[in-house]
Amino acid sequence: MIAYITGYYPAVSHTFILREVRALRRRGVDVSTTSVHVSDQVPLSDADREEFENTHALLPPRPAEVAKAHLYALGRHPRAFLSTLRLSLQHSRPGARGRLWQVFYFGEAVLAWNHWRKLGVRHVHSHFVSVSADVAMLASHLGKLTGEGPTSWSATVHGLIEMQDVQWPRLVKKVDHADAIVCISDFTRSQLMSAVDEDQWPKLHVVRCGIEPAAYDRVGDPPSDGRPRVLCVGRLFPEKGQSVLLHAFARIIERGVDVELELVGYGPAEDGLKRLSARLGLSDRVIFAGAVGQDAIAAHYEAASVFCLPSFWEGIPVVLMEALACRRPVIATAVAGVRELVRDGENGLLVSPGREDELADALERLLEDPTLRRRMGEAGRDVVAGCYDIDTSAASLSRLFMDVIGDPDPRGAPTVTGEPVVVAAP
Secondary structure (H helix, E strand, O other): OEEEEEEEOOOHHHHHHHHHHHHHHHOOOOEEEEEEEOOOOOOOOHHHHHHHHOEEEEEOOOHHHHHHHHHHHHHHOHHHHHHHHHHHHHOOOOOHHHHHHHHHHHHHHHHHHHHHHHHOOOEEEEEOOOHHHHHHHHHHHHHHHHOOOOOEEEEEEOOHHHHHHHHOOHHHHHHHHOOEEEEOOHHHHHHHHHHOOHHHHHHEEEOOOOEOHHHHOOOOOOOOOOOOEEEEEOOOOHHHOHHHHHHHHHHHHHOOOOOEEEEEOOOOOHHHHHHHHHHOOOOOOEEEEEOOOOOOHHHHHHOOOEEEEOOOOOOOOHHHHHHHHOOOOEEEEOOOOHHHHOOEOOOEEEEOOOOHHHHHHHHHHHHOOHHHHHHHHHHHHHHHHHHOEHHHHHHHHHHHHHHHHOOOOOOOOOOOOOOOOEOOOO
């Protein structure tokens, strides 16, 4: 059995994890899901609700469960217990507060280890190299020393935010300790290569996030009557660049382009974006749709003529894959791994981050040229179907996990040897 762990699961912004878990299960991999915290989001789709019901949460702690797990580990394996505590403290940030938090992570790791050993988990995979990776690392360390529970672990590294942890040795230490690291793009892998010793490079594997392209076949053409619509899907956070999009949108309105904008998502920047929209005189043309579940998102893609994601940084956004699968041309910023998905002039347009003038020009270009939109939309569908199919990614993940464990792949695929896995490189 494989255990997946992340900070919050399921979550609206983490549908790519849910897709990955389900694709692995379709391949015959037994995957148990663990969330560090109980998800505080209302499940918006049937799949979310099902995953919520079947996911084990470590926090908030249940005192009797915590006591039982720690007493068992300390009583049966005192040396391994103390060794795991030492390992946790070695990963502390400077200061008493940093050490205290590592004690908390150790406590959570023992709790997780006890849960996983009962399930027969052999390998743990963490999405993101954050608290969940600490738990995976410590629990597998305890498992190696005791012969109970998971004995290996891996993690997925998504992008630049995680790279900020390089300022302390934590990220590098985690890579050193991990059995494998999954990078969602060549860019992410290259950034890790610059941070870790060269002897760690073979454990860095590129496996791209993906979607089920066929799930978007039902999305039809946008309405031919009324204003064309620009769609942006993403959390309403400053780094997503929606404020730049509003300024660019105001520019094309001034040029006489008759269009409307829909923002799908939620987050702390929402009130500020609404005030900016009003100040720019866009209130009658900008729709704030809020959070939308996967069961309903297709209707929003269908209503759109163009998709735009003006982020300041990204990994490889799944929403871009979804838009392209719906045959919608995309406009995105040329940051990080985005350039591996969006091919400028072929399936979309790339602009410099923070440049509202470039963004306005790109929007006007696509909105004024239906033929270009159709051509880019078809090209985008081909790219996603060929390079970002979640079942292809799951096959590579399955081989990687089974190679780490030492078992053959459930579908009989060959195990990974030597060179890093690269899935569907454009």
